[in-house]
Amino acid sequence: MNISKNLQMAFVAALCSTATTAIAETAQTWDDILPYSRSLKTTESLVHALDNGAIVNASVDLSVCTRQDGGAASQTKGGLTVSPYRLQADGTLSFSDSHFTVSTRSGSPMPIMQFLRYTVAPQGAITVTSFIFSVPDYRLTSEVSFDCAINDGVSFHAAY
Structure with missing residues (x-):
């Protein structure tokens, strides 16, 4: 079993070395040759990926975004x-x-339902709005919006 694992490691090392040499000799980037980590840097590239069936993941860091109501920044990432x-x-x-x-805001655990809406403008500005409802009555208990941008609070990656 160790021989098989050693062969796998050697193969991966050889591929990485070959890929690094190929990248150095051309204008290609890692994003060009590694489709599972393709970064989407514009609304146009995001829409193109979605329209063509790519699996698109979003990484959100609200600490980089501005709260629309002027409140303290959120430290939420997800x-x-x-x-x-x-x-x-x-x-x-x-x-x-x-x-x-x-x-646990009230001191004791309470079930809630959270909805997050993301609106991406053609120029890349993003509004993230959080709606929190109490359960089971679905009474709105919190609504807050954040101003972000592509690669400035919200990043997108596609897998083709």
């Missing part, structure tokens, strides 16, 4: 897979995420 999505006639892309979770 991620999601973009599915489904909506593209409007003006080129605005939107998608959302939702999950049940538990809040």
Whole structure:
């Protein structure tokens, strides 16, 4: 078994060496040759990836974004897979995420439902809005929005 693992490691090392040499000799980047880590840096590239069936993941760092109400920055980081999505006639892309979770703000654990809406403008500006509802009555308990941008608070990566 060690021989097989050693052969695998040698093969990977040889591939990495060959790829590094090829990249150095051409104008290619790692994003060009590694499709599972292709960074999407514009709304156009994001929409193109989604329209062509790529699996698109978003990484979110709200500490980089500005709260629309002027409140303190959030230290929340997370991620999601973009599915489904909506593209409007003006080129605005939107998608959302939702999950049940538990809040301890009141001192005791309380179930909540959170919806996150992402709106991506054609120029790359992104608004992330969080809606938190109490459970089981679904009364809105919190709504806050953040201004971000592609690669400035929200990054996208595609797998083809």
